Amino acid sequence: MKKIILSLIVASMLLSCCTSKNAQTSNKEQTGIKEDPITQKIDTTMAEAEKEVVSDSVKVQHIVGGDRDEHGCIPSAGYVWCEKLGKCIRPWEEKCE
Numbered sequence: 001m002k003k004i005i006l007s008l009i010v011a012s013m014l015l016s017c018c019t020s021k022n023a024q025t026s027n028k029e030q031t032g033i034k035e036d037p038i039t040q041k042i043d044t045t046m047a048e049a050e051k052e053v054v055s056d057s058v059k060v061q062h063i064v065g066g067d068r069d070e071h072g073c074i075p076s077a078g079y080v081w082c083e084k085l086g087k088c089i090r091p092w093e094e095k096c097e
Contacts, residue, residue, distance in 0.1 A: 073088035
């Protein structure tokens with residue numbers, strides 16, 4: 001649960017950063033102000049850091065039941081392929097006969 005909340009907080013922070021950055025960009029374009037190289041480097045570095053945070057949070061999340069084998073069975077839910085029945089079954093619920 002903590003991971004989900006943390007992911008939501010990170011996502012909302014990223015969205016608010018993107019919105020404010022777009023607003024800053026459009027204001028600079030309207031006024032004709034050019035950024036100096038240092039400011040451009042900081043913006044680039046921040047964008048790279050945001051991508052790392054997003055990719056790290058995606059790596060942490062694992063969707064339960066999101067795995068499937070070559071037959072479409074979901075091993076994490078206990079399903080295995082039964083050749084005789086031609087379908088995925090849970091061995092403790094149904095026999096493969």
